[in-house]
Amino acid sequence: MESIVSGAANKVVEYTFGVIKRGFCYIIYVDSNVQNLKMQVQKLIDARASVQQDVYKAQRNAEEIFHHVNRWLTEVNEKIAEQAATQSKEDEEKATKKCFVGLFPNLKSRYQLSKKAEEEAQAIIQLLGEGKFEKVSYSVAPEGIVIKGYKAFESRTSAMEGIMEALRESSVRIVGVHGMAGVGKTTLAKEVASKVREEHLFDEVAMAMVSHNPVIRQIQGEIADMLGLKFDVETDSGRAMQLRQRLKNGKRILIILDDLWQKLDLEAVGISFDNEAAQKSSTAGCKILLTSRGLDVLRLMDAERSFEVKILSQEESMILFAKIVGDAVGKSDDYQRVADELVKKCAGLPVAILAIANTLKTRDLYFWEDALRQLQRSIPSNIKGLQDNVYSTIELSYRWLSNEEEQSVFLLCGLHPQGFDILVSDLLQYSIGLDLLEGINTVEEARKRIDVLVHELKASSLLLEGKGYKWVKMHDLIRDVSLSIASKDKRMLVIEDESRMKELLKKGKLNDCTAISLPYSNIHELSGVECSKLELLMLLNEDSSFQISDTFFEGMNELKVLNVTGI
Numbered sequence: 001m002e003s004i005v006s007g008a009a010n011k012v013v014e015y016t017f018g019v020i021k022r023g024f025c026y027i028i029y030v031d032s033n034v035q036n037l038k039m040q041v042q043k044l045i046d047a048r049a050s051v052q053q054d055v056y057k058a059q060r061n062a063e064e065i066f067h068h069v070n071r072w073l074t075e076v077n078e079k080i081a082e083q084a085a086t087q088s089k090e091d092e093e094k095a096t097k098k099c100f101v102g103l104f105p106n107l108k109s110r111y112q113l114s115k116k117a118e119e120e121a122q123a124i125i126q127l128l129g130e131g132k133f134e135k136v137s138y139s140v141a142p143e144g145i146v147i148k149g150y151k152a153f154e155s156r157t158s159a160m161e162g163i164m165e166a167l168r169e170s171s172v173r174i175v176g177v178h179g180m181a182g183v184g185k186t187t188l189a190k191e192v193a194s195k196v197r198e199e200h201l202f203d204e205v206a207m208a209m210v211s212h213n214p215v216i217r218q219i220q221g222e223i224a225d226m227l228g229l230k231f232d233v234e235t236d237s238g239r240a241m242q243l244r245q246r247l248k249n250g251k252r253i254l255i256i257l258d259d260l261w262q263k264l265d266l267e268a269v270g271i272s273f274d275n276e277a278a279q280k281s282s283t284a285g286c287k288i289l290l291t292s293r294g295l296d297v298l299r300l301m302d303a304e305r306s307f308e309v310k311i312l313s314q315e316e317s318m319i320l321f322a323k324i325v326g327d328a329v330g331k332s333d334d335y336q337r338v339a340d341e342l343v344k345k346c347a348g349l350p351v352a353i354l355a356i357a358n359t360l361k362t363r364d365l366y367f368w369e370d371a372l373r374q375l376q377r378s379i380p381s382n383i384k385g386l387q388d389n390v391y392s393t394i395e396l397s398y399r400w401l402s403n404e405e406e407q408s409v410f411l412l413c414g415l416h417p418q419g420f421d422i423l424v425s426d427l428l429q430y431s432i433g434l435d436l437l438e439g440i441n442t443v444e445e446a447r448k449r450i451d452v453l454v455h456e457l458k459a460s461s462l463l464l465e466g467k468g469y470k471w472v473k474m475h476d477l478i479r480d481v482s483l484s485i486a487s488k489d490k491r492m493l494v495i496e497d498e499s500r501m502k503e504l505l506k507k508g509k510l511n512d513c514t515a516i517s518l519p520y521s522n523i524h525e526l527s528g529v530e531c532s533k534l535e536l537l538m539l540l541n542e543d544s545s546f547q548i549s550d551t552f553f554e555g556m557n558e559l560k561v562l563n564v565t566g567i
Contacts, residue, residue: 030114033118037118041124043124048077054137069136153319156188160188167289172305173304174303174304175305176289177292178295178307181480203252204253206223206226207223207257207258208255210419217236220270229243240270241270247285255288258291260298260301261292273286313348314340317346321346325360345393351475352390355393355394391484398485405431411492424451425470428447434560462474491512491533493515493517495517513533516537520541533558
């Protein structure tokens with residue numbers, strides 16, 4: 001019995017001694033604990049600054065911040081504010097005051113201050129550990145494909161209804177839309193994207209531009225962006241595998257491939273059909289909507305249903321024209337007469353109607369009459385597949401731009417690959433390098449001027465919205481006209497294949513060029529080119545075998561801007 005009592009007494013003594021020992025340690029090491037707390041607070045401030053920098057960078061890239069990162073920042077802000085509000089200095093002074101007529105230190109205050117400092121330091125150390133983030137953000141898939149000002153004309157209604165019905169059929173996997181350039185295929189495809197979302201026919205919709213010279217990596221990237229997929233491999237085949245896996249996640253996905261000119265290898269992109277998924281649901285897996293100028297291309301792609309987008313009737317064309325110019329058409333019979341003739345020149349193509357209408361919407365009658373007179377006297381364009389009247393209406397919109405700066409930016413946009421998004425910052429660099437902007441002294445002034453010029457070109461329907469506020473696009477028909485004007489007026493050329501390059505070299509056509517663009521062409525080597533007047537050279541290439549000879553740039557004494565992308 002005595003041994004039991006003795007053992008219990010020893011434990012009580014040990015516990016009591018431990019408590020007293022810790023208490024004395026708090027009193028003895030108060031200064032050390034307070035200094036450690038200050039050091040941990042500074043570490044926390046530094047860690048917060050680092051995380052906030054990553055957060056700001058992510059937000060500039062339109063990425064979403066993880067919830068746990070925001071929560072951590074909130075807790076850290078509260079902790080730092082709490083420490084700042086604490087009157088540490090006053091506490092220390094209070095702790096060093098004497099009690100018992102100043103003969104002894106205030107042990108209670110020192111104990112409490114030291115203990116609190118240690119507890120706060122431990123809490124901050126825990127926050128520091130939680131703040132070691134590998135990533136602070138994630139990319140957000142776009143909510144949908146934006147479409148502005150869609151008008152459901154009767155000539156489009158039957159095509160729209162047919163497309164929607166085909167997409168509802170479980171056995172149909174590929175649907176095609178065809179029609180001439182500028183007739184509105186892309187606009188219709190975007191409206192389909194909007195409708196299938198409204199009707200919950202598909203869980204996700206992604207859209208990519210294919211264009212005349214398809215770049216697999218670009219197509220993959222556009223689809224991935226719309227689906228919120230981040231590639232972590234470099235090769236096209238590796239990206240195709242990741243995209244293929246993403247499309248097999250059990251969701252109903254519609255892929256829109258816009259502006260096909262030839263057969264596209266879907267497997268190379270990463271698009272394939274999962275028959276097993278298709279059996280589980282009438283719309284499970286992936287379906288494809290294609291747009292092309294030619295029905296033959298849709299047949300090569302094994303489209304099971306194809307629908308034609310026809311030109312607008314004269315009545316529909318007038319409705320669209322009047323929508324842009326407002327009440328002007330109804331001002332007088334003269335306005336009505338000229339408007340009828342102008343619209344006829346547009347050949348039922350919305351892109352041409354929008355261009356000429358936006359050019360004339362704030363002009364008086366004599367401007368309208370002068371525009372009609374110019375169109376009637378216009379010279380044939382000789383652009384394959386483009387009606388002369390349509391070319392003339394778009395060219396007139398270019399000629400009537402308010403200044404040479406707008407015209408220059410318009411022509412620069414045409415040098416970019418067909419269907420690609422164009423970075424506004426690239427246009428800024430070209431304009432500065434080529435000294436196109438008058439009265440500009442700083443980069444910030446130049447940036448604001450470019451924003452204004454781009455806005456005006458959009459308002460004239462010569463440029464389109466890109467995938468975000470940093471980008472713009474150019475309709476392929478508008479681009480055809482832009483390239484024709486650039487070639488004739490400014491000696492600016494786009495060369496998209498090796499045979500064309502050899503032909504131009506043989507005829508000496510490059511000698512007087514002021515700008516040359518090689519947009520992802522099949523040219524594998526550059527040599528033997530004499531361009532003494534060249535000011536702008538755009539080399540856009542992702543071919544690892546692409547070679548530039550050591551003497552290629554010799555003689556290019558006037559070269560001001562060089563864009564080397566992907567080389």
